[in-house]
Amino acid sequence: MIKSNEILYTVKKGNEARYRRIKSFVMRAGRMTKGQQNGLEQGTPLFVLPLANSPVDYDQIFGRLAQRSLEIGFGMGQSLLKMAASAPEQDFIGVEVYRPGVGALLNGILTQGLTNLRVYNCDAIEVLNRCIVDNSLDHLMLFFPDPWHKSRHYKRRIVQASFAELVRTKLKVNGILHMATDWKPYAEYMLKVMDIAPGYHNLAESGRCVPRPVDRPITRFECRGERLGHKIWDFKFEKLT
Numbered sequence: 001m002i003k004s005n006e007i008l009y010t011v012k013k014g015n016e017a018r019y020r021r022i023k024s025f026v027m028r029a030g031r032m033t034k035g036q037q038n039g040l041e042q043g044t045p046l047f048v049l050p051l052a053n054s055p056v057d058y059d060q061i062f063g064r065l066a067q068r069s070l071e072i073g074f075g076m077g078q079s080l081l082k083m084a085a086s087a088p089e090q091d092f093i094g095v096e097v098y099r100p101g102v103g104a105l106l107n108g109i110l111t112q113g114l115t116n117l118r119v120y121n122c123d124a125i126e127v128l129n130r131c132i133v134d135n136s137l138d139h140l141m142l143f144f145p146d147p148w149h150k151s152r153h154y155k156r157r158i159v160q161a162s163f164a165e166l167v168r169t170k171l172k173v174n175g176i177l178h179m180a181t182d183w184k185p186y187a188e189y190m191l192k193v194m195d196i197a198p199g200y201h202n203l204a205e206s207g208r209c210v211p212r213p214v215d216r217p218i219t220r221f222e223c224r225g226e227r228l229g230h231k232i233w234d235f236k237f238e239k240l241t
Contacts, residue, residue: 036103043106048119049093051126055133061118062091069139070095070132070170072124072158075221077105079143082217084109084117090138092117095124124158125166132170140167142179144221147186159190164197171239176203179235180216182225187233194237203236210236 059065070093074080084092102121120127145158181187204210
């Protein structure tokens, strides 16, 4: 079945046409540190969730009813760990395909003794489609996604009209989509997509970007970008309907 929120291309095998989704990420191999490997070995049974075939009851998983935020592509997990540690009354879900990053996050969860964070090590679009109940998330965060610089690769950018609509279905009314990038052309592209996405309100007074929110921790990646002279753009869009 072809879902409306999927970007598709056709692959021919013999006389049969098959459809595959164009993914916004490339699977990267990476060397594991001892801490990352330890995180995977000890943390996976406790904190990594399987990709389900039906919506998941996160109230049962976390053992409570609380505000819930999901971060797509948490990288090495520094910002997600900081957010979860600073807001123990809230629950957090992280999605990342890069296994060393997942291992680093799990090692951090174990080291800090956090209980309000769960992880998916798979494609975020699959998680949204298959696991997240409609109208259930308070926040969805997308920080510094791959900008796919070349114009022929724009179709691989995760921020598309279909992505905006999928996220809107998963957010509660008044829920927030928070995005950040240090790549100006991608910032302009994000704004172009979101300006015409139905059911959202841009929280920036200027109609462009918001001041850097204090609740978004600064990461090593962001510090590196600033050292290189990159400006940071933050966008917050509220779901209206």
